[in-house]
Amino acid sequence: xxxxxxxxxxxxxxxxxxxxxxxxxxxxxxxxxxxxxxxxxxxxxxxxxxxxxxxxxxxxxxxxxxxxxxxxxxxxxxxxxxxxxxxxxxxxxxxxxxxxxxxxxxxxxxxxxxxxxxxxxxxxxxxxxxxxxxxxxxxxxxxxx
Amino acid sequence: xxxxxxxxxxxxxxxxxxxxxxxxxxxxxxxxxxxxxxxxxxxxxxxxxxxxxxxxxxxxxxxxxxxxxxxxxxxxxxxxxxxxxxxxxxxxxxxxxxxxxxxxxxxxxxxxxxxxxxxxxxxxxxxxxxxxxxxxxxxxxxxxx
Numbered sequence: 001x002x003x004x005x006x007x008x009x010x011x012x013x014x015x016x017x018x019x020x021x022x023x024x025x026x027x028x029x030x031x032x033x034x035x036x037x038x039x040x041x042x043x044x045x046x047x048x049x050x051x052x053x054x055x056x057x058x059x060x061x062x063x064x065x066x067x068x069x070x071x072x073x074x075x076x077x078x079x080x081x082x083x084x085x086x087x088x089x090x091x092x093x094x095x096x097x098x099x100x101x102x103x104x105x106x107x108x109x110x111x112x113x114x115x116x117x118x119x120x121x122x123x124x125x126x127x128x129x130x131x132x133x134x135x136x137x138x139x140x141x142x143x144x145x
Numbered sequence: 146x147x148x149x150x151x152x153x154x155x156x157x158x159x160x161x162x163x164x165x166x167x168x169x170x171x172x173x174x175x176x177x178x179x180x181x182x183x184x185x186x187x188x189x190x191x192x193x194x195x196x197x198x199x200x201x202x203x204x205x206x207x208x209x210x211x212x213x214x215x216x217x218x219x220x221x222x223x224x225x226x227x228x229x230x231x232x233x234x235x236x237x238x239x240x241x242x243x244x245x246x247x248x249x250x251x252x253x254x255x256x257x258x259x260x261x262x263x264x265x266x267x268x269x270x271x272x273x274x275x276x277x278x279x280x281x282x283x284x285x286x287x288x289x290x
Binding site: 034035036038039055058059066075078079080082083084085086088091 | 179180182195196204216224226227232233
């Protein structure tokens with residue numbers, strides 16, 4: 001994937017990241033590092049939880065899309081993160097297809113400083129198109145790259 | 146640390162997590178896993194960035210407090226995460242003391258279902274007491290544990 005230059009940023013531009021799945025082992029490994037709660041790391045306990053089975057830790061899917069899709073496209077322009085708002089709407093189970101999209105919802109430029117606060121909206125949906133998570137993230141991008 | 150039971154949850158109760166520091170190598174290792182942007186993983190590039198040096202990836206400090214302090218205290222009651230709002234206010238550099246506190250700001254009980262939506266406010270401050278990050282997190286907790 002070719003990095004995207006700031007001049008190609010546009011409000012409402014959608015970046016479709018396709019889908020990912022995570023295996024039970026990947027759910028456990030990620031959660032052991034980040035979020036070792038029973039319903040993320042213990043299959044039996046997870047079956048007795050409200051989820052009825054192992055569920056991915058909140059940031060797991062974002063981590064994959066961020067690392068493999070968003071960063072390769074946008075890293076050259078990123079100057080720093082400002083704010084993130086994250087809603088966990090439905091559980092994400094092993095081997096489920098999770099579709100990811102990002103869209104630019106706002107661009108506030110600071111021409112003097114040559115940077116812009118860009119609002120990114122991510123949504124993660126299942127095959128039925130139901131929302132699993134949404135993320136609104138404000139990032140400072142350089143206008144020079 | 147002894148896990149905290151739901152009956153000991155109180156609005157405005159502060160949990161002081163002391164402080165942590167992260168080394169340059171820890172900043173690089175975490176960011177390679179989660180957030181491999183130049184100013185997190187490349188010392189020279191970071192010196193030329195707006196930060197003037199390597200800075201910790203957004204979730205790095207939270208990950209440490211969450212894993213080593215919050216989860217051991219509250220994991221027995223946690224049923225799932227609902228929402229997170231995160232503000233990145235100032236950069237966190239290597240070897241800087243970062244003080245962490247969590248406080249319960251709201252408890253909405255659902256007595257029928259025996260669970261409660263609890264709002265947690267985290268703040269991470271430096272030695273001068275300046276805010277580095279704040280996090281507001283809504284978590285579903287069991288009232289039975």
